[in-house]
Each structure stands twice: as C-alpha cells, then as structure tokens.
Amino acid sequence: MRWPRATAPAWPVHLGLLVLSVTVCTAYALAEPELRMVVFATATTVPVVTYLLALSSGHLSDRKPWLAAAAGLACLTLGTVLWPDWIPGHHLGRAEGSPTDIVMASAHLLFLVGVGNALRRHGHKDPGGLIDAALFGLCAAGPIWEWLIGPNLGPGATPLGETLLLADLLVLTGVLGCLIRIGVTAPQARAPLAYLMLAVILTLICHVTAVLTVNGSSVWTAQFMMLAYLTLAAGPVLPSAPMVTEPMAGRTTADHPPLGWLGAALCANPLLAAVQAMQADRPASVVLPVSTMLVVPVVVLRLRLLSSQRAAAERTLHHQAHHDELTGLYNRRHVVAKIDEAIRALDGGEHAEITLLLCDLDGFKPVNDQYGHQAGDVVLQAVAQRLTEAVGPQDAVGRLGGDEFVVLLRGPGAGPAAERITALIAEPIAVPGGTVRIGASIGTATAWPGDGADRESLIARADAAMYAVKARAAAPAPARV
Incomplete structure (x- = not known):
C-alpha cells in the first residue's frame, strides 16, 4: 500500500x-x-x-x-x-x-x-x-x-x-x-x-x-x-x-515561559x-x-x-575565554599567561630550560587567494593539529592570530622539535578543491635559570630569529661562476 x-x-x-x-x-x-x-x-x-x-x-x-x-x-x-x-x-x-x-x-x-x-x-x-x-x-x-x-x-x-x-x-x-x-x-x-x-x-x-x-x-x-x-x-x-x-535539525528557537x-x-x-x-x-x-x-x-x-x-x-x-575558536589552541591571552607561568617555574628551579618557538606559515596567502577562506581555515586547523602532535603533554601550543603560532617547550629539545614541526607542516593538506603544501619559518629563543629573561625579551628574540629564517629563505642563490 x-x-x-x-x-x-x-x-x-x-x-x-x-x-x-x-x-x-x-x-x-x-x-x-x-x-x-x-x-x-x-x-x-x-x-x-x-x-x-x-x-x-x-x-x-x-x-x-x-x-x-x-x-x-x-x-x-x-x-x-x-x-x-x-x-x-x-x-x-x-x-x-x-x-x-x-x-x-x-x-x-x-x-x-x-x-x-x-x-x-x-x-x-x-x-x-x-x-x-x-x-x-x-x-x-x-x-x-x-x-x-x-x-x-x-x-x-x-x-x-x-x-x-x-x-x-x-x-x-x-x-x-x-x-x-x-x-x-x-x-x-x-x-x-x-x-x-x-x-x-x-x-x-x-x-x-x-x-x-x-x-x-x-x-x-x-x-x-x-x-x-x-x-x-x-x-x-x-x-x-x-x-x-522526527524533530527538525538544529536547536529549537522557541522561548521558555x-x-x-x-x-x-x-x-x-x-x-x-x-x-x-x-x-x-x-x-x-x-x-x-x-x-x-x-x-x-x-x-x-x-x-x-x-x-x-x-x-x-x-x-x-x-573554554572560549582561553582557546582560539577556529583551531582549539590556546588564544593569545592564555598562551602569554602560560609563558609567564613557565618563566616563574624556571626561576624556581622546576625546569632546566624553556624554549619559545614562533611559527609563521609560508605560502598561506596563495591558498586563500586560490581556494578561498574556507580552505584557509582547513589549513589552519590542520597545522594546529600537527603542532599539537609534535609536542609533549607538558608543552603548550597557541595561536597568536592570522597564520602565526607559538609553541612553548618546557625542557631541552628545541632543535629536534623545530625540525619535526617543519617537516610535519610541509606534508600535503587536503582542502576543498584540491591539495596544498605550505611551509613554515620558525624562530626559537631559549631561557635558562638565572639569565634574567622575561616574557617580552623571550618573544622578541624568537621573533627576530623567525624573521632571520624568512630572510635567509628569501635571499637569492649565489650566482654560478
């Protein structure tokens, strides 16, 4: 029937x-x-x-x-x-x-x-x-x-x-x-x-x-x-x-009495x-x-x-007060508080050293231009996941804004971590409309107990190191004789 x-x-x-x-x-x-x-x-x-x-x-x-x-x-x-x-x-x-x-x-x-x-x-x-x-x-x-x-x-x-x-x-x-x-x-x-x-x-x-x-x-x-x-x-x-x-999809819009x-x-x-x-x-x-x-x-x-x-x-x-809405990472305010907390712990002798990694994505703007902002959001989310996978549970990963990320490492191992992050970010990323590859310029700054480092100086050193990496990558190759 x-x-x-x-x-x-x-x-x-x-x-x-x-x-x-x-x-x-x-x-x-x-x-x-x-x-x-x-x-x-x-x-x-x-x-x-x-x-x-x-x-x-x-x-x-x-x-x-x-x-x-x-x-x-x-x-x-x-x-x-x-x-x-x-x-x-x-x-x-x-x-x-x-x-x-x-x-x-x-x-x-x-x-x-x-x-x-x-x-x-x-x-x-x-x-x-x-x-x-x-x-x-x-x-x-x-x-x-x-x-x-x-x-x-x-x-x-x-x-x-x-x-x-x-x-x-x-x-x-x-x-x-x-x-x-x-x-x-x-x-x-x-x-x-x-x-x-x-x-x-x-x-x-x-x-x-x-x-x-x-x-x-x-x-x-x-x-x-x-x-x-x-x-x-x-x-x-x-x-x-x-x-x-069979209720309708989404939340109800009816008001309560x-x-x-x-x-x-x-x-x-x-x-x-x-x-x-x-x-x-x-x-x-x-x-x-x-x-x-x-x-x-x-x-x-x-x-x-x-x-x-x-x-x-x-x-x-x-959660919203401490995390970035798009990526789920710590937001700028909270990751800065984490840096201050790590410096206090360093001065108290809880860590042998702490390292700050500033990560700026290379080739991100062309992704937005060619595939749209939705694809750009997918790339940022993929990068956030890879950064989280590259560090330990005691470390912290945050998004400063745009395509800039920060990684706080508690303990030695900044060099291997930077190399590992660079390799992970360089892997292909599937986005709506195709597959893209991007790179990353990473600047590092390390602090040890008793060296008087504070948050501003640590961020400034990492920022300068990151721009130095970008400058080396943008320099023309020497002419062949």
Whole structure:
C-alpha cells in the first residue's frame, strides 16, 4: 500500500474526518439504545484500524510510539466490547472504581507511554521546554478537578474510582502540555499534533461532561468520546504524521515561559488548599496531595536540568575565554599567561630550560587567494593539529592570530622539535578543491635559570630569529661562476 508523501495535501483527511464525525454523531443521536452501542463500538475501532494501516504500510517510520498508542486504543475498544453500557449507563462519571475504569486508566497509561516515546527525540533538543509544559499541564489538573469534577461527584464515588479519575486527568493534562510544546518547536508536524491535542481536549471534556450530566442523558458524553476517537484516528493518516517523531535539525528557537507564569502555575494547588481551608463545609480533596507529589519531582528535575545547563555554559565560557575558536589552541591571552607561568617555574628551579618557538606559515596567502577562506581555515586547523602532535603533554601550543603560532617547550629539545614541526607542516593538506603544501619559518629563543629573561625579551628574540629564517629563505642563490 502506497501512502501519500509528506508534501501531499491534507484537506482530504480534514474533509473525511468532518464527514465521518457528523455521520457518527448524528447516527448515535438518532439510533435506538441497542444500536447506539454498535455505533459507539464502531467509532472506537476506527483509530485502531488507521494506526495499524499506517504502521503496516511503513508510513510511520518510528514504530514504537505508535504501537504503544495503538495498544492503548485496542484496550479501550476491548473495554467497550466487554462493558457496552459503560457510557450509556453513565458509569464513566460515577468514579466507581469498576474494572472498566481500570481498563480506561491502563489504556491512557499506554497512550502516555507512546507519547513519551515520541517525545524522547524532541527531549534531546528541548528538555526544559517539555518539562515546563508538563508542569503547566499537571498544575492545570487541580483547578479542573476542584471546580468541575470533585464537587459534582456522586455519593457512589469510591476512593479507587476518584484516584483513577484523577490519574486520568493528570495524565491527559500533562500529555496535552507536552504536545502543545512540540507543536511550538516542530511546525512541520503541527497538523497531526493538532489532532492529537484535540483528541486529548475532547477526552477531558468528556470526563467533565460525564460528571456534570451523571443524572441526565449520556448522549453528549458518548459523542465527545467518539469525536476524541475519530480525531485521534486522523493523526497517523496525515501525510506529515512521521514528522511527529522526527524533530527538525538544529536547536529549537522557541522561548521558555517567563518564570512568573511558572510560579503562578505552581501556586495553583496551594491556592486551592487555602480556599478549601476557608470553606469549612467542604472536605479536603485528594487532588492536592496527589498532584503536589507529582509536581514536586518534576520541579526538582527542572532545577537539576537548569543546574547542569549552567555548569555546561560555564565550561563553554571558560573554554572560549582561553582557546582560539577556529583551531582549539590556546588564544593569545592564555598562551602569554602560560609563558609567564613557565618563566616563574624556571626561576624556581622546576625546569632546566624553556624554549619559545614562533611559527609563521609560508605560502598561506596563495591558498586563500586560490581556494578561498574556507580552505584557509582547513589549513589552519590542520597545522594546529600537527603542532599539537609534535609536542609533549607538558608543552603548550597557541595561536597568536592570522597564520602565526607559538609553541612553548618546557625542557631541552628545541632543535629536534623545530625540525619535526617543519617537516610535519610541509606534508600535503587536503582542502576543498584540491591539495596544498605550505611551509613554515620558525624562530626559537631559549631561557635558562638565572639569565634574567622575561616574557617580552623571550618573544622578541624568537621573533627576530623567525624573521632571520624568512630572510635567509628569501635571499637569492649565489650566482654560478
């Protein structure tokens, strides 16, 4: 089976969903009670079929999240088949803790596993944003419960039923927050994400409607639930569905919510607790301790992430302050500090001698002129790597700027090191567009304990020696007699 490409139009899916939704909801409203169960069961099988078709055709490349979601949907369908009067009998809004409630909670847990699996790739790029979104979702569950669900639960509600209903609510709001965040950072997947978000919102509305109309008609509850199933079925059918699990290359550009909004969200549950304390005629709700226990670890995770990000930023800034951006060698400021440090160690008797090598590349400008500055950058990086390989771990290599490098040797061996560096630099270097060869003029200056050398004099002697080497190389050969 061939599936439409990602560039195919999505309007056939939108139109098909609209027609199917109107048909199913109308058929349910007009059908006899016995036939309503058939209509509802048929609607629950639609997403299972579309998920399996999309998976079997290879349309969904990342199979694990969609398989987990399909398993959750199959679990819901099984519950509908085993307990067909669950919706018509208003058991959904009673929080009875029945086997059907357990099946529904398990199904939503499987769906959460699928969403979490889909989020894992986005999490590498935007972990803080997803944690913030989950926090907003979890904090939103408190007001929904306190204002719409908790006060309207009937006397038949059991602690297990309330716990399962609350768990459903927390899972759905947390998933909704994460889906919204992905929609912000993954514009190429917004169409299927919009359907997934709409399915979650419709499920939340279904929960609230079931509680508010528990003593009335169940038609609205069933219709909202069927619409949730159908919108969920449309997600994997869209041509852009694979993009849900394939984040765009590069870093996300979405901003994090201001800390004030996060603080306001975290204050939701304590504010509800204060309201409950003032309303002495109402018993304390289970939502506050449960949701708080869920929010606290998420906040701790967010703080840990911020701490690790700050430590990584500090390490990056420290490296940038001491190293050349192009070559990774010490920059001018740091290598000068290394020279001062070596001179102090020399005067203290830690070294027998130190030697400074100033290296200026020969033939570098023609590389830039002929192959471009990108090739010049490649040459500088290759030279930096060869200089590093030519010295020992106790020595230091830096870039002064342009095509000038400096090598600080602690201990004897300046002559062999200069010859080794000259030979390494002279080896061919592959650049975009060809292969080049360059040379190097190296000037050396050595200091011994007690000779009174300082950094300026050492650099000046090495610089003079380097220009002497350049002058000898540029002098014309003697005429043959």
